[in-house]
Amino acid sequence: MKLTVIGLGLIGGSMAIDLRKAGFAQEITGVDAVAENAEEALRLGIVDRIGDLENSVKGADFVIISIPVDKIVGTLTQVLDLISDQTTVIDVGSTKKAIALAVDSHPRRRNYVAVHPMSGTENSGPGAALQGLFEGKINIICDQEKSGPLYLAFAEKVFQVMGMKLAYMTADEQDHSTAFISHLPHVAAFALANAVLDKEEREIIFDLASGGFTSTVRLAKSSPEMWGPIFQQNKQYVVESLEVYIKHLKAFKKSIENDPEEMMELMRNANRIRGILSGEGDSLVKNEKTIVKLYTK
C-alpha cells in the first residue's frame, strides 16, 4: 500500500510509524511545507522519500492530510483534484464542519473520509511522533454516508490497524462535542497559565511543578499555530463552551463566598466525572470489539 502523508508532525508522523510497523504501508512519501520538517522525518525513517504535493499524491492508495485546520480546506480540494478513483483521502483536523462543507460538492467527495483521531500530546513536529499513539483511542468518522462504501471501508481498516475504536456522528455533532471535551480544556489551560503568569510580581511561581498545577496546565504548552485555527473554525461552539464554563466558575466562586453547602454539592457533582472517566458512563462508541492489529507482522 502506497501512503502519502501531507504534514509530517505529531499526528501524521505517528500514523506513518504505526502503518509501517504493522506492515500495512510499504511505501511512504512525505510532503511538508517546511523543508526542515520533511528532512527530519526522512532522517528519522518516518518516510521513505519526500516530494512535492502533486507528484506525491498521484498513484497513492491513501493520503493523510495532517496540517493545521485552516490549511486543510485548500489542500484537501487540491488533493481531490489530483487523485484517481483508487485513492482514499482523510484529513485529521480537530474541526470537521468547515472542512467538510468546502468539498461538499467536489466530484471526488466520495473518496474523502472526514475523521478526527482523538489522541495527541502537547508536543509538535516530526520529533514528537510516537509509535502506538492511537492504540485504544477513539476515531470519530463524520458524515459517513457522504463517503463511498469502498473508501469508508478502506479508511476503517486503516484505523483498525492502528488499534483505534470508531465512533460515528455528523460533522456538526463532532464539532459541538469536541468543543467541550477538547477545545475548552485547551482554552482553560491557556487561561490558567496566563492567570498564574499574571501574578508573577509576587514571586508566586515558587514551584509550579507541585500542587496540582502541572496536569491542569499541561495543554497550555500546545502550539498556537495548530490551536488558533481550530478555535477560529469552531468559533460558535468554542465560545458556547466557554460561556458554560465561565457560568460554572462564577457559580463556584459565589458558593465559596456565600454558600458552603452549595459549594460541597458542586464538588460532589464534579466527582461524578470519576465514574465516567473510568468507563462506567455512557459511550457513543459503536464497535468496542474492533478488530485490531490486522496487519501486525
Add this chain to the structure above:
Amino acid sequence: MKLTVIGLGLIGGSMAIDLRKAGFAQEITGVDAVAENAEEALRLGIVDRIGDLENSVKGADFVIISIPVDKIVGTLTQVLDLISDQTTVIDVGSTKKAIALAVDSHPRRRNYVAVHPMSGTENSGPGAALQGLFEGKINIICDQEKSGPLYLAFAEKVFQVMGMKLAYMTADEQDHSTAFISHLPHVAAFALANAVLDKEEREIIFDLASGGFTSTVRLAKSSPEMWGPIFQQNKQYVVESLEVYIKHLKAFKKSIENDPEEMMELMRNANRIRGILSGEGDSLVKNEKTIVKLYTK
C-alpha cells in the same frame, strides 16, 4: 523516634511509610476519627498500633496532624495542650494563616512548625498512601521564626529524610501563592467537569478519556471533604485567583470572537509556562542542596 500520625489518609499515611522505611521512625501510632481508616492503616502496616488522641500524643517525639484544615485548628490546640517540651508538632494543611493564628499565643507555640508539603494525588484514605510521594517535592515552612530552633531543626530533618526541598515564607505569602498554583487549578477542574456534565443531554461524553480532557479534569475527582474547608479558610485569595482566572477566560473568549491576532498572542504568552515548568523560571526554593535520605538503611 516515636511518631504519632493523626489522620491516616494520603498525606499522613505516606509520611509514615517513608519515615519507617528510612529507619527514622521506630514506633508509629495512628489516630483516626473513622475506625475503618484506623484499622485499614494497621492492616496495611502503615502504623504499629492505633489509639486515642490523648494517649497517643503523650510521649511522642513527633506528631503529624493530617486531617481536613477545618478540623486542624481545634486538634492542633488540643495536641499542644498535651505534649511535653520534647515533642515537635506539624500540621500538613494546604492553608496556613487561619491555623497559625489559632495557636499564635499558645504557650507551646514554639513546638509547632507550620508546613505545607506540596504533593498529593486525587485519591484519599490509607489505601491511597504511597511510598516516595514527597521525594523531590517542595515543603513550604511558614513563619519559621515562631518555631523554636530545636523544633524547626527537627522538622527540617524529617523533611530531608523524605527527600523534600524546603521553601520558607510567611503564612500569608503561602496562602496567596497556593491559591493560584493549587487551589485555583482544583476549582478550574471542578468547574470544567460540571460544564461538561452540564451538556450531557447532547450525549457529549462519548469519550472523555481522549482529547486532552483527562489531565485537565483529573483534580475534579478530589475529595469535597478535604477541599471544601481549604476553599473556605483561604476564601479571600481563592476568590481573588478565580476573579483573575475568569478575567483571562473572558479576554480569551473575546479574542476568539473578534481579534485572532490577540488570540495568538495570548497563546504565545501561555506557552511561557513550558520554560517555567521545565525549571528555567524563577524559584523561591532556598536550599536546593538539601541533604536527602539521611536515614536510609
